[in-house]
Amino acid sequence: MARALRHFLLAIQFFSRIPVTGKLADWVGFSPAMLRASAAHFPGVGVVVGGLVAGFTALLLAVLPHSAFAPLVAAVLGTVLSVLVTGAFHEDGLADVADGLGGSSDRDRALVIMKDSRVGAFGVLAVVLALLAKVALLAIIGSVSPRWMVLGLFAAHVVSRTWPLLLIRLMAHVGDAAGSKSKPLADQISVAGLLVGGLWCFGALALVAATQATMISGAFAVPTLAGLRPLMAGVLASALAWAYMGRLLWRRLQGFTGDGLGATQQVCEIAFYLGLALAL
Structure with missing residues (x-):
């Protein structure tokens, strides 16, 4: 349990701006092997980040004046918080992938572009459109059901941070591994690691389903198929987005990069909101 906690805290430290410093950081420690193992807790980072953003959004919806614009304001400020908590880690990956794949059809040249810290036109457009898509979809969901927005x-x-684990398992790491922050992820994630990530995801979805059923009935209740339909639609849409990103990365790069994992997370998150909105 102590080792699992260390791996989880290392994932928090690597994938977010939540401080894990001082004596706590000394206790957690660091090694490439630990960072590789911490990838299994990527969905657990989603539990923390998602919990913070969802709680903040619920608070905003409760205190903002009742208005048609309240969900839009909550969506904007909640998105701001998510960017602050993660340090735009995944948005940066999306920008790099858009620049690389949009800037050249040649695989090697695309990988070189992706390593450039400067952001080009394709990257700017990708991030702007991604943020707009998130805010717009969340505002629609909130206008129909504030409960489902939260x-x-x-x-x-959580779900969008689970799918990248499958890319690590199914694909090889490509690019400049020696200078890549994702170098420790180059080795395929173990089956045990996938199981840990799956448990994080399943637990979070079970919690959402139980909370939804309880909020409707006013007491603890078993989720119904009708009540789960929006959640299932979100998961299905994100799965389709993962399949698209996997095919794109394989066709263009013949593998994954750290930026590719971040881009996949972003696309799967947006797709989840789209599926949820369509179901509602």
């Missing part, structure tokens, strides 16, 4: 935010952050 629950969907939490679920989307």
Whole structure:
């Protein structure tokens, strides 16, 4: 349990701006092997980040004046918080992938572009459109069901951080591994690691389903198929987005990069909101 906790805290330290410093950081420690193992807790980072953003959004919806614009304001400020908590880690990956794949059809040249810290036109457009898509979809969801806006935010952050684990398992790491922050992820994630990530995701989805059923009935209740339909639609849409990103990365790069994992997380998160909105 102590080792699992260390791996989880290392994942928090690597994938977010939540401080894990001082004596706590000394206790956690660091090694490439530990960072590789911490990838299994990527969905657990989604639980923390999603919980913070969902809680903040629920608070905003409770205190903002009752208005048609309240969900839009909550969506904007909640998105700001998610960017602050993660340090735009995944948005940066999306920008790099858009620049690389949009800037050249040649695989090697695309990988070189992706390593450039400067952001080009394709990257700017990708991030702007991604943020607009998130805010717009969340505003629509919130206008129909504030409850699903909050629950969907939490679920989307977890589910979208689960799919990249499959890319690590199914693909090889490509690019400049020696200078890559994702170098420790180059080795395929173990089956045990996938199981840990799956448990994080399943637990979060079970919590969302139980909370939804309880909020409707006013007491603890078993989720119904009708009540689960929006959640299932979000998961399905994110799965389709993962399949698209996997095919794109394989066709263009013949593998994954750290930026590719971040881009996949972003696309799967947006797809989750789209599926949820369509179901509602």
